[in-house]
Amino acid sequence: MFKINENYLKLPGSYLFSTIAKKVAAFSEAHPDKEIIRLGIGDVTLPLAPAVIGRLHSAVDEMADQNTFKGYAPDLGYDFLRETIAENDYAARGCQISADEIFVSDGAKSDSGNIGDIFDIDNKIAVCDPVYPVYVDTNAMSGRTGTYDPATEMWSDVIYMPCTKENGFCPEIPKERPDIIYLCFPNNPTGTTITKAQLQTWVDYALKEGCVIIYDAAYEAYISSADVPHSIYECKGAEACAIEIRSFSKNAGFTGTRLGFTVVPKALKCGDVSLHSLWARRHGTKFNGAPYIIQAAGAAVYTEEGRKQTKEQIAYYMNNAKVIREGLVSAGYEVFGGVDAPYIWLKTPDRMKSWEFFDYLLNELQVVGTPGSGFGPSGEGYFRLTAFGSAENTIKAMERIKTGKVNG
Numbered sequence: 001m002f003k004i005n006e007n008y009l010k011l012p013g014s015y016l017f018s019t020i021a022k023k024v025a026a027f028s029e030a031h032p033d034k035e036i037i038r039l040g041i042g043d044v045t046l047p048l049a050p051a052v053i054g055r056l057h058s059a060v061d062e063m064a065d066q067n068t069f070k071g072y073a074p075d076l077g078y079d080f081l082r083e084t085i086a087e088n089d090y091a092a093r094g095c096q097i098s099a100d101e102i103f104v105s106d107g108a109k110s111d112s113g114n115i116g117d118i119f120d121i122d123n124k125i126a127v128c129d130p131v132y133p134v135y136v137d138t139n140a141m142s143g144r145t146g147t148y149d150p151a152t153e154m155w156s157d158v159i160y161m162p163c164t165k166e167n168g169f170c171p172e173i174p175k176e177r178p179d180i181i182y183l184c185f186p187n188n189p190t191g192t193t194i195t196k197a198q199l200q201t202w203v204d205y206a207l208k209e210g211c212v213i214i215y216d217a218a219y220e221a222y223i224s225s226a227d228v229p230h231s232i233y234e235c236k237g238a239e240a241c242a243i244e245i246r247s248f249s250k251n252a253g254f255t256g257t258r259l260g261f262t263v264v265p266k267a268l269k270c271g272d273v274s275l276h277s278l279w280a281r282r283h284g285t286k287f288n289g290a291p292y293i294i295q296a297a298g299a300a301v302y303t304e305e306g307r308k309q310t311k312e313q314i315a316y317y318m319n320n321a322k323v324i325r326e327g328l329v330s331a332g333y334e335v336f337g338g339v340d341a342p343y344i345w346l347k348t349p350d351r352m353k354s355w356e357f358f359d360y361l362l363n364e365l366q367v368v369g370t371p372g373s374g375f376g377p378s379g380e381g382y383f384r385l386t387a388f389g390s391a392e393n394t395i396k397a398m399e400r401i402k403t404g405k406v407n408g
């Protein structure tokens, strides 16, 4: 009889978004006349920028012509895209990353989940708490996280680094030494960031202790503060200890179009073995390249028009973030994030639990957000609102929260 990967059986159910959906559906059914405003999703809502759409159309036409048709894409990405990324995302920021250290993929979720393939099962991982769940769940699937305790909602072999208002949402170096450290800044779910000096502390620690940092910079395009790094390679020595994961989802609205990339510098080694060669082998064996049409559209993001248009989209979302922040502050809430990220993380009032506050917002004000406890135990007592809704709905939701009632 064949055997399954029993690690999957250890995974707790993914209750967060399904519970939210069930609660919202039950409310809608009971109150079909009430308009619900959803500020819970982490998905973009604006259409793709005209420069991207134009290039998608022309790339489709190329596929219709015998002379310009493309079959399999190069496993690691087309040079035109890798070179554009190296120049614009790295050289322009003073980072020494070459085009052949960039591996194009179908997005940051797959890369952050797949990267574990190149590491031994015996590595100990450290994650922020609260956290984007993919890092922990994918390590659990491969058997790297020990046993799950439903009471504490923690895995026995994972080092959790609490990120709360008490430490400014900046993880502290853990007492126990991890091997693989997952960091994500600007952060989902807290919407907070760390400064270059704070990130340098992590890089120095990783270099000293022989750890590798997996740095998820999916939200870097939302950074406006001068001292917040866009890439970990802005820190000295990071090319010898860090892998960086990026996405076109949030900077250019590719959530449904799918494009991302991972940087594995050649200087990153375990003994004599370069992680670059391992990831090239993994990527080339298990992935057959992102579609030409999508990579062409990705390159269009870096054109003058593309930059201008995607900046305008980000400004639109960040204006929503400002409306949410200011609305919550004027209503007396304690608010974090939302300055360099499209997420606003608020402290629930009167010591309410995250889910209690969810129920209050849904039942009384018909606003949907995400309970912080769904992202990890240290998220209890917090709540996430996102800036990805429409400007109209964002304003309307804030009116409801400020006045404590639904005005029509």
Ligand SMILES: Cc1ncc(COP(=O)(O)O)c(C=O)c1O
Residues within 6 Å of the ligand: 042, 106, 107, 108, 109, 110, 112, 132, 184, 188, 216, 218, 246, 247, 248, 249, 254, 255, 259, 260
């Ligand atoms: C921190 C973080 N990393 C990665 C992703 C996934 O990005 P992609 O759409 O490129 O798979 C998300 C999506 O919400 C995210 O919040």
